[in-house]
Amino acid sequence: MSANPRRVENLHTDKGKVPVYATGIVEQPWDDYSDDDHATWATLYARQSEVLRGRASDEFLAAQDAMGMTPDRIPRFAELNEVLRAATGWTLMGVEGLLPELDFFDHLANRRFPVTWWIRRPDQIDYIEEPDLFHDLFGHVPLLMNPVFGDYMQAYGRGGVKAHAIGADALQNLTRLYWYTVEFGLIRQKDGLRIYGSGIVSSKGESLHSLESDAPNRIGFDLERIMRTRYRIDSYQKTYFVIDSFEQLIDATTPDFTPIYARLAQQDSIPAGDVRDGDRVFNRGTGEGWADDGDV
Numbered sequence: 001m002s003a004n005p006r007r008v009e010n011l012h013t014d015k016g017k018v019p020v021y022a023t024g025i026v027e028q029p030w031d032d033y034s035d036d037d038h039a040t041w042a043t044l045y046a047r048q049s050e051v052l053r054g055r056a057s058d059e060f061l062a063a064q065d066a067m068g069m070t071p072d073r074i075p076r077f078a079e080l081n082e083v084l085r086a087a088t089g090w091t092l093m094g095v096e097g098l099l100p101e102l103d104f105f106d107h108l109a110n111r112r113f114p115v116t117w118w119i120r121r122p123d124q125i126d127y128i129e130e131p132d133l134f135h136d137l138f139g140h141v142p143l144l145m146n147p148v149f150g151d152y153m154q155a156y157g158r159g160g161v162k163a164h165a166i167g168a169d170a171l172q173n174l175t176r177l178y179w180y181t182v183e184f185g186l187i188r189q190k191d192g193l194r195i196y197g198s199g200i201v202s203s204k205g206e207s208l209h210s211l212e213s214d215a216p217n218r219i220g221f222d223l224e225r226i227m228r229t230r231y232r233i234d235s236y237q238k239t240y241f242v243i244d245s246f247e248q249l250i251d252a253t254t255p256d257f258t259p260i261y262a263r264l265a266q267q268d269s270i271p272a273g274d275v276r277d278g279d280r281v282f283n284r285g286t287g288e289g290w291a292d293d294g295d296v
């Protein structure tokens, strides 16, 4: 699930045959998945497992092991929920696609994680514009098994409910934090930079790009800097932010954001590709392949 309020379009052809409740929640129609659907899962699962070895954070890989998703067929949410609930109190629920922001925040605040039930078509293996089952389940769900990260997600949900009441600017600041951590975060381990963001974890191209390309900036985590930074929804990120640990993430985000939102309202946003004085720069991007406009 992504907090990015993009419109839902280009949906899987099977969409529409599953009853959607008023809230966007569905029962996972497991028996209706086609052989192609299971094959898409298996192909992506095998490919990403290969790519993520030595690239995903140790926490992600450990959480993935602990969760134990089936590599060869689409997992049943009900089976994953038995593991997840017992270990963490989190519950997965099937959804049709992106939810209204406040609904999304409310689910997270109550340790419910919405997972898109349908999977991309075979011709969308490498790229899809919106979150599907592979992104949500393979990308987001494993780290819910990590106690620190699971608490961060819940705290984010509570923070979202609050920001929503404060206003659109606060919400935008918070969405940028989600984007640059939950979706596109990197983490520094003893042996180098690794991936933990779901948007990267679920993409072969961006896994390689985020860690190994000279094009993007890699900059140390800085809460207010991130909250001011625009981002890309149609291409790889121009900048990735690097945390030292999930504890750092929790510590930096535990304080009340209300005064921070007020302060940021007086400041300009930062273009996605800028490097600023005071940034802790791990890599200054060459900017190769960057579009001049299109930051959101």
Ligand code: PHE
Residues within 6 Å of the ligand: 152, 155, 156, 158, 159, 160, 162, 163, 177, 253, 254, 255, 256, 257, 258
């Ligand atoms: N501390 C934040 C607030 O007061 C809540 C939050 C926690 C937001 C973690 C994001 C991530 O709004």
Ligand code: FE
Residues within 6 Å of the ligand: 001, 002, 003, 131, 135, 136, 140, 183, 198, 199
């Ligand atoms: Fe997402």
